[in-house]
Amino acid sequence: MPEYPTALGASTRDTITLLGHDLARDVMGQVGFGELAFWLATQRRPSxxxxxxxxxxxxxxxDHGFTPTAITARLTYLSAPESVQGALAAGLLGGGSRFLGVTEDCGRFLHEQLAGRQLPADDGGWDAIALEVVAAQREAKRFVPGLGHHVHKDGDPRTPRLFEIAREEGLEGPHLRLFAAIGRVHPQVLGKTLPLNGAGVCGAALADLGLPMELLRGFALLARTAGLIGQLAEELRDPVANDIFLSVDFNNVSVPPSPYGGHDG
Amino acid sequence: MPEYPTALGASTRDTITLLGHDLARDVMGQVGFGELAFWLATQRRPSxxxxxxxxxxxxxxxDHGFTPTAITARLTYLSAPESVQGALAAGLLGGGSRFLGVTEDCGRFLHEQLAGRQLPADDGGWDAIALEVVAAQREAKRFVPGLGHHVHKDGDPRTPRLFEIAREEGLEGPHLRLFAAIGRVHPQVLGKTLPLNGAGVCGAALADLGLPMELLRGFALLARTAGLIGQLAEELRDPVANDIFLSVDFNNVSVPPSPYGGHDG
Amino acid sequence: MPEYPTALGASTRDTITLLGHDLARDVMGQVGFGELAFWLATQRRPSxxxxxxxxxxxxxxxDHGFTPTAITARLTYLSAPESVQGALAAGLLGGGSRFLGVTEDCGRFLHEQLAGRQLPADDGGWDAIALEVVAAQREAKRFVPGLGHHVHKDGDPRTPRLFEIAREEGLEGPHLRLFAAIGRVHPQVLGKTLPLNGAGVCGAALADLGLPMELLRGFALLARTAGLIGQLAEELRDPVANDIFLSVDFNNVSVPPSPYGGHDG
Amino acid sequence: MPEYPTALGASTRDTITLLGHDLARDVMGQVGFGELAFWLATQRRPSxxxxxxxxxxxxxxxDHGFTPTAITARLTYLSAPESVQGALAAGLLGGGSRFLGVTEDCGRFLHEQLAGRQLPADDGGWDAIALEVVAAQREAKRFVPGLGHHVHKDGDPRTPRLFEIAREEGLEGPHLRLFAAIGRVHPQVLGKTLPLNGAGVCGAALADLGLPMELLRGFALLARTAGLIGQLAEELRDPVANDIFLSVDFNNVSVPPSPYGGHDG
Structure with a gap:
């Protein structure tokens, strides 16, 4: 018979454990929800x-307001109010490479750039690495993930704040340091100054916390789940989904079919 | 032009607000994740x-171990590792009426029973209401949501603990009181003693916190999102999904089609 | 060891069967896709x-144009183009009780009304049942599922056509007959003439085909999957999802939070 | 005001059109479901x-039996029977890069290999291209998508059958021809004979039909939607999902947490 090992939730007739601890006695009432989410993902209790x-x-x-994820969750709730799980799931499905992806892309990019490198001792050393990294991306005609923001062109207010919090907690690790250095040196290479994206710096911070690289997007989705519940709660009290639907449907314009003759057609 | 009002996330070129507050200054680093989720859902900062x-x-x-939601998330991640959002969404879609439903069912049931009632002053008064409620359910041949547990037959360890925490915080409201009274009086009506389900008492507590009744299931899904990330993280390090798939597939038995002749066939 | 019987797909090193037939020889090239979908659902090959x-x-x-399901699929594809499965799944999640539900609701309603009845021999007999059914709904202050349409107020063009096709094939069974009778008699009871909804008549036809009542919604979702692929193909060639997103986001209006004080707050 | 052009479904008070045709008169009863799905995807009616x-x-x-998609759909239906759309969506979410991906991977691979090439006049010419293609993949230490099958090691019965059907219809185009040539020549390069995968040949055939390359996976998902409805219908009559769940849950083994110390931990 196969066996399925797990360190997560388990129960017997009389006990329930989670991560090797008595759930009722040692977790409930003692562990905050963010702390627990970190613990579940790493099997290590965070400081x-x-x-x-x-x-x-x-x-x-x-929550970032009326993003595709939020619009989608509200429209799905409008169509299928019997299934709150469906509205949340539909919203999360928009948390892919384009809209929530920069957190993951930036964390992974920094991580790959750090692989196998000797970590420098000071900002000058970080700047040297950052110069090399930005120049290589430019050479390859690729963007630097996390550099630039389509709205906050003069600076994303989340970025300095997250650096500050990490510094206060002594948790500014190599990913954040490299990202900061990229912010300092990129104008030399690119000839213009771009802001460090707030979702990008989140990826750097998650990487410095040692969270699993493959699941960085998952933490953005966890955050967004709370935001989507907020969207549905607001939709319940002050509905807009039907207006959104009608504003699209009323502005549809019938055009003749445009036959797709194939891949080069 | 239509307008879409919202008190959730909003941004301009220079500012980002959430719930009317400056996100970077007043929320990041100041507000825990559970606190924020509550705030997003109610637009009221919790104590x-x-x-x-x-x-x-x-x-x-x-997390409750290898539930259908956990198995589903792991199998989906096995099949489509490019889409963490798909694995989480698939897992959440199992959070419906049967497996995560008792939280919502119990909260709603208690809420309906309280509607229009004068709240009693003491346990004796609560017991009288509970007797009436349990007797009415029995009369209608319906179960009392939240009463009974298929594993924890002698008591769910989460139940007394959540009552204790609520009491410590002065937050044992009418839903929890009625649920406790149901726990005391139901043997008189049903002729047997059943445990108060831990997921059920969670519904009572969420109702006492004043969270939107229509979204009670949403909070169970928020909790489960953290659990599912834990499941995927464990799957990455100690994979079992392929073994689960193979154990089902290898034990399939081909049988002849059984024609379905219609609704009474 | 558990065993999992199935009459659906099975394979050995040398063979692949589906529904007890050799897939390559007896199904591929011989069975149309609609025919196969019917066969899979009923394990009986349709005429x-x-x-x-x-x-x-x-x-x-x-496909019904820019419905919530279509908008949702397009927005999700915009956000997560790496996951076509996510865009389709998100679209289908809007196929719930409100937007695709009338097919299921109407089929089930007619089925419940027919349960235990002697089927009449002529239209007069059907009219008598229909009068009883409509009067009972009116008495209970409930709508008759499938009666009325918010756009096609003078008649839904799909309705007479589906009756005609069913009649041509000798497949106008009791569900369609009762629905037709409801169309004839309801003005006597309701004092106004409402159209028979095209999605409703689809439910009656599916019920007459003997398809599983619990899955009537599933056939609407199967049809919609083809429609959603059409939507995504059109989005690829003539994209509108970003415009939809921006038209909502640009018209957002920040309002102060409106604290939700609880259930009666 | 934005406008949203579409050639798909549209309606007025009196008319419903689909792809520029009168839905009731010209589509219903005239167009099979596979034909319609093709038409919706390409806006061109197929022969x-x-x-x-x-x-x-x-x-x-x-349908391929108890795949992760089928298991997932059944488990989700067990947990949330109120949401057929959720069960189907959860199943489809497993239709990603690993389990349904070979159709898309193979079609895209062949398409990329053909780009910019002069098409040869005979099998000898195709064999020369195929040799080059297989050798280049080998050189790059990459698999040839669609070559090999983990079960049908001596040949996938679907493969010759689909070639035969395409040939009967005069639709064996360059993708199928190149794939056939790969089947003939790969032993010379790889030193062993592998079967041409049946899901791979499907990708070649879809590419030859001129369907949109970005949505090849979508057609596998459309097929699978019909299969998943079959799975749910079988689950309703002969349920196994609860046994699957219990067989996993009963064989869980609690192990101590294994702290994840970070990316190199």
Whole structure:
């Protein structure tokens, strides 16, 4: 018979454990939700400082207003109010490479750039690495993930704040340091000054916290789940989904079919 | 032109606000994730005590081991590792009426029973209401939501703990009181003693916190999102999804089609 | 060891069967897709006439333009183009009780009304049942599912056509007959003439085909999957999702939070 | 005001059109479901032969027994029976890069290999291209998508059948020809004989039909939607999902947490 090992939730007739602890006695009432999410993902209980940085990231990503994820969750709730799980799932499905992706892309990019490098001792050393990194991306005609923002062109207010919180907690690690250096040196290479994206700095911070690289997007999605519940709660009290639907449907224009003759057609 | 009002996330070139506050200055680093989720859902910042009860509920519901939601998330990640959002969404879609539903069902049931009633002054008064409620359900041949547990037959360890935490915080409201009274009196009506379900007491506590009744299931899903990330993280390090798939597929038995002749066939 | 019986797909090193038939030899190239979908759902191969009625229903439900499901699929594809499965899944999640529900609601309603009744011999007999049914709904202050349409107020063009096709194939069964009778008699009871909804008549036809009542919504979703692929293909060639997103986001209006004080607050 | 052009479904008070045709008169009862799905995706009505090849592909991909998608749909239906749309969506979310991906991967791979090439006049010419292609993949230490099958090691029965159907309809285009040539020549390069995968040949056939390359996975998902409805229908009559869940849950083994110390931990 196969066996399925797990360190997560388990129960017997009389006990319930989570991560090897008695759920009722040692977790409930003792462990905050951000702390627990970190613990579940790493099987290691975070320090108070780690929890504060992690929760600051979750706050930064929880809700960005009428994004595709929010619109989608509201429209789905309009269509299928019997299934709150469907509305949340539909919203999360928009958390892919384009809209929530910069957190993951930036964290992974920094991580790859750091692989196998000797970590420098001071800002000058970080600047040298950053110059090399930005120049290589430019050479390859690729963007630097996390550099630039389509709205906050003069600076994303989340960025300096997250650096500050990480510094206060002694958790400014190599990913954040490299990202800061990229912010300092990129104008020399690119000839213009771009802001460090707030969702990008979140990826750097999550990477410095040692969270699994493959799941960085998952933490953005966890934050967004709380935001989507907020969207649905607001939709319940002050509905707009039907107006959104009608504003699209009323402005549809029938055009003749445009036959697709194939791949080069 | 239509307008879409919202009190959630909003941004201009220079500012980002959330719930009317400056996100970077007043929320990041200041507000825990459970607290923020409550705030997003109610547009009211919870007290410390409310946050503690709310986070105790989330801890109680975060992960219950190899549930259908967990198995589904792992199998989906196995099949489509490019889409973490798909694995989480698939897992959440199992958070419906049967597996995560008792939280919502119990909260709603208690809420309906309280509607229009004068709240009693003491336990004796609560017992009288509970007797009436349990007797009416029995009469109608319906179960009392939240009464009974298929594993924890002698008592769910989460239940007394959540009552205790709520009491410590002065937040044992009418839903919890009625649920406790149901626990005391039901043997008189049903002739047997059943445990108060831990997921059920979570519904009572969420209702006492004043969270939107239509979204009670949403909070169970928020908790489970953290649990599912834990499941995927464990799957990455100690994979079992392929074994689960193969154990089902290898034990399939081909049988002849059984024609379905229609509704009474 | 558990065993999992199935009459659906199975394979060995040398063979692949589906529904007890050799897939390559007996199904591929021989069985149309609508026919196969019917066969998979009922484990009974449909007649040519049944297939024609079934495919007419699927055509009637495949695409209704910029519905919430279509908008959602396009927005999700915009956000997460790496996951076509996510865009389709998100679209289908809007296929719930409100937007695709009338097919299921109407089919189930007619089925419940027919339960235990002697089927009449002529239109007069059907009219008598229909009068009883409509009067009972009116008495209970409930709508008759499938009666009325918010756009096609003078008649839904799909309705007479589906009756015609079913009649041509000799497949106008009791559900369609009762629905037709409701169309004839309801003005006597309600004092106004309402159209028979095209999605409703689809439910009646699916019920007459003997498809599983619990899955009627599933056939609407199958039809819609084809429609959503059409939506995504059109989005690829003539994109509108970003315009939809921006038209909502640009018209957002920040309002102060409106604290939700609880259930009666 | 924005405008949203579409050639898909549209309606006025009196008319419903689809792809520029009167839905009731010209589509319902006249157009099969596979034909309609092709038409929706390309805005071009397929020929009878194209429809036959397309439907043969859909048949080949509709159901493969207890795959992760099927298990997931059944488990989700067990947990949330109120949401058929959720069960189907959860199943489709497993249709990603690993389990349904070979159709898309193979079609895209062949398409990329053909880009910019002069098409040869005979099998000898195709063999020369195929040799070059297989050798280049080998050189780059990459697999040839669609070559090999983990079960049908001596040949996938779907492969010769789909070639045959395409040939009968005069629709064996460059993608199928190149794939056939790869089947002939790869032993010379790889030193062993591998079967041409049936899901891979489906990708070649879809590419030859001129369907949009970005949505090849979508057609596998359309086929699978029909299969998943079959799975849910079988689950309703002969349920196994609860046994699957219990067989996993009963064989869980609690292990101590294994702290994840970070990316190199």
């Amino acid at each position: 108070t400082g780690e929890t504060r940085v992690f929760e600051a990231v979750l706050a930064a990503l929880a | 410390t005590g409310e946050t503690r009860v709310f986070e105790a509920v989330l801890a109680a519901l975060a | 040519t006439g049944e297939t024609r009625v079934f495919e007419a229903v699927l055509a009637a439900l495949a | 009878t032969g194209e429809t036959r090849v397309f439907e043969a592909v859909l048949a080949a991909l509709a």
